[in-house]
Amino acid sequence: MTTPEYKYQEGAADRFIKSQVQPFKIWKVSDFVRANGAELVKIAIVLPTPVIDDDIIAKAAGHRMKFAKQRGGDGWESAFNDQRLHVQTEAIEALWYVCRNVVNEGGVEKPSNFAAFMSPDWMRQNLRYEQWMALYNLYLATCAEFSKAPRISAEVMAALRPFLAENDSVDARLSGYERQDIVNMAAHFAWQADKETKACEAALKERDDAEAKLEDALRRIAELEAELAAAKPTTD
Amino acid sequence: MRAGPPPDVPPDRLWRSLLPLRPEHRLSWRFPSDPDLPLTVRAVPALVFALAQDDAAEPGIPAKVAIARECRAIVAATLWIPQQGRLAFDSAEQVGEVYQNAFDTLAGEVLDGLDRICPTFWGGRTDVKAWQKALLLGASHPANGAFVVFMAECKNMVAGATKMLWDERKDRYWNLPASELLDGHHLAWAAAMKAKEKSAPPPPKPPERPHPPQRKR
Numbered sequence: 001m002t003t004p005e006y007k008y009q010e011g012a013a014d015r016f017i018k019s020q021v022q023p024f025k026i027w028k029v030s031d032f033v034r035a036n037g038a039e040l041v042k043i044a045i046v047l048p049t050p051v052i053d054d055d056i057i058a059k060a061a062g063h064r065m066k067f068a069k070q071r072g073g074d075g076w077e078s079a080f081n082d083q084r085l086h087v088q089t090e091a092i093e094a095l096w097y098v099c100r101n102v103v104n105e106g107g108v109e110k111p112s113n114f115a116a117f118m119s120p121d122w123m124r125q126n127l128r129y130e131q132w133m134a135l136y137n138l139y140l141a142t143c144a145e146f147s148k149a150p151r152i153s154a155e156v157m158a159a160l161r162p163f164l165a166e167n168d169s170v171d172a173r174l175s176g177y178e179r180q181d182i183v184n185m186a187a188h189f190a191w192q193a194d195k196e197t198k199a200c201e202a203a204l205k206e207r208d209d210a211e212a213k214l215e216d217a218l219r220r221i222a223e224l225e226a227e228l229a230a231a232k233p234t235t236d
Numbered sequence: 237m238r239a240g241p242p243p244d245v246p247p248d249r250l251w252r253s254l255l256p257l258r259p260e261h262r263l264s265w266r267f268p269s270d271p272d273l274p275l276t277v278r279a280v281p282a283l284v285f286a287l288a289q290d291d292a293a294e295p296g297i298p299a300k301v302a303i304a305r306e307c308r309a310i311v312a313a314t315l316w317i318p319q320q321g322r323l324a325f326d327s328a329e330q331v332g333e334v335y336q337n338a339f340d341t342l343a344g345e346v347l348d349g350l351d352r353i354c355p356t357f358w359g360g361r362t363d364v365k366a367w368q369k370a371l372l373l374g375a376s377h378p379a380n381g382a383f384v385v386f387m388a389e390c391k392n393m394v395a396g397a398t399k400m401l402w403d404e405r406k407d408r409y410w411n412l413p414a415s416e417l418l419d420g421h422h423l424a425w426a427a428a429m430k431a432k433e434k435s436a437p438p439p440p441k442p443p444e445r446p447h448p449p450q451r452k453r
Contacts, residue, residue, distance in 0.1 A: 011317075011320075011322075012267050012273050012317060015269040016268065016269045016270065016334070017330070019269040020335055023335060023337060047335060049332060049334070050304060050336055053336070054305065058298070061297070061298050062296075146335075
């Protein structure tokens with residue numbers, strides 16, 4: 001008697017995972033050069049799945065520990081918590097994965113399967129801090145657009161975009177964590193403002209409707225009064 | 237924040253909702269690729285939460301990664317397809333292939349659903365005192381009187397040193413080993429026993445003896 005061979009049955013979850021479209025956004029960039037010297041005009045930022053994101057963070061934490069021990073020696077803990085080192089490891093690992101070349105397939109621009117830069121080490125050696133931060137801003141802006149947690153409307157996103165995308169903001173020299181906190185905070189306040197604005201608009205509309213009803217009623221009263229006056233018998 | 241009992245469920249229904257072997261709560265979220273397939277979240281023993289936390293917390297892993305892993309393990313262990321009688325995901329790794337934007341919504345609904353049907357003593361997730369209060373109200377409700385009596389019958393009388401004692405047999409009511417019982421079962425049982433004690437009639441008074449006839453002097 002032979003044991004029946006186990007056959008994996010595709011489930012609803014498998015179909016869902018296959019049907020997903022990787023979230024991405026294409027941004028115009030300047031001041032970036034590829035490894036072969038060609039100028040980079042557009043860049044596609046793709047969002048990783050949580051498993052890949054975790055791998056990136058865990059891998060970066062390993063690098064961070066290694067660098068901190070190399071630089072800090074016995075006092076490696078303070079070096080490990082240095083925000084600059086955090087950006088150099090975790091952000092660069094993530095940025096290398098998310099930055100993709102743009103390909104044009106039948107008139108539609110899509111991210112290619114190839115990373116835009118050669119390797120995280122290449123990025124560390126050849127890109128300036130400002131360039132990392134510009135890419136990081138684009139990554140955060142893409143995350144904010146696809147994030148469901150604070151629902152950001154198109155208007156709110158338009159207001160946020162200059163802060164996120166303009167290269168001016170890199171002068172602030174914020175660390176990755178601070179930058180993310182600011183984006184989260186800005187998104188939250190923008191979301192709150194959006195909610196309050198909608199509530200105000202609804203209240204104003206309600207008031208206008210009530211006023212219109214009141215005017216109608218007054219007009220009707222005036223008409224009735226006029227009719228009454230006309231119908232009143234004269235005493236002469 | 238600790239999750240208390242859902243405010244929109246009346247106490248009698250809340251108490252009854254914990255009685256099934258594995259209480260379920262229907263989700264509004266569905267797989268976009270299978271919109272006709274309803275999904276539920278299914279209550280699990282506290283051990284599942286504990287193991288999810290243990291597996292996630294590998295040494296040297298940053299805290300945020302550990303929390304995300306734990307969350308994925310809980311979703312994998314509780315998301316249920318009632319039509320097929322199976323878990324929706326095979327493993328936590330498979331849940332990790334869902335993109336973050338979809339996962340945020342899914343995980344939010346699953347955890348909210350669990351807070352409604354799966355109170356637990358593990359990890360301080362549940363406001364136990366608030367649940368106990370609401371469940372006592374529910375168990376004392378006249379509509380649940382019969383269920384409370386059935387529970388109260390699941391006891392063995394044991395001879396103690398000086399008096400007879402009652403040995404509570406929750407496993408007999410649910411026909412499950414103690415390791416498979418949910419924390420919700422324990423809470424519902426405790427509320428039922430308390431409600432039974434309260435509703436029991438006071439012990440009969442000893443019959444009064446007639447006064448002895450007074451002697452005439």
